[in-house]
Amino acid sequence: MLKTLEKLLRWSTGLMAAMALFAIMWLTLLDVMGRKFFNNSIPGSLEMTEVLMVIVIFGALPLVSWRSEHVVFDSLDPFIPTWLKGLQMSIVHLICAGVFGFLAQLILMRADRFAEYGDITVYLQLPLAPVAWVMAGLLAITAAVHLLFVFVRPPPGHVGAQEPESAT
Numbered sequence: 001m002l003k004t005l006e007k008l009l010r011w012s013t014g015l016m017a018a019m020a021l022f023a024i025m026w027l028t029l030l031d032v033m034g035r036k037f038f039n040n041s042i043p044g045s046l047e048m049t050e051v052l053m054v055i056v057i058f059g060a061l062p063l064v065s066w067r068s069e070h071v072v073f074d075s076l077d078p079f080i081p082t083w084l085k086g087l088q089m090s091i092v093h094l095i096c097a098g099v100f101g102f103l104a105q106l107i108l109m110r111a112d113r114f115a116e117y118g119d120i121t122v123y124l125q126l127p128l129a130p131v132a133w134v135m136a137g138l139l140a141i142t143a144a145v146h147l148l149f150v151f152v153r154p155p156p157g158h159v160g161a162q163e164p165e166s167a168t
Helices: 002-038 045-066 082-117 129-151
Strands: none
Touching (some): 002 045, 002 129, 045 129, 082 129
16 A cells, blocks of 8 residues: 555656656756847746746655655654654654644635635736645645554655664
């Protein structure tokens, strides 16, 4: 089940983030070349880059959480007894799930307000609500990943598994 979920995350959010990053790369290259050789940049390139950056950042969140590649404060780990580490990880994942779920709810409320008011970007006139809905959805997926890890421990060898420290 965990391998299937990992594949699903990789081929959905991971691919989406990678494609957005690739698009930013080409957009930046073409924009710089246009300014250098034709003295004219791509109209709306800043707004397109901003929207694509949202997709890169929020699209990577579920995978970062799945693989436990986020920033970790582990200075106190040597002082925590081994029997307490499992409970600690469950509490941390529960807090993360709550925070990401709360952020998803806040962004969802903001997206609904954007839709209600018809907010759009300045230059390209792109609606802001769909971008915020995508942000809220990806935050909700990240919360679900953390909630899953409250109840299910990844098997040893899984990318997100906490490997026991070797005695050296």
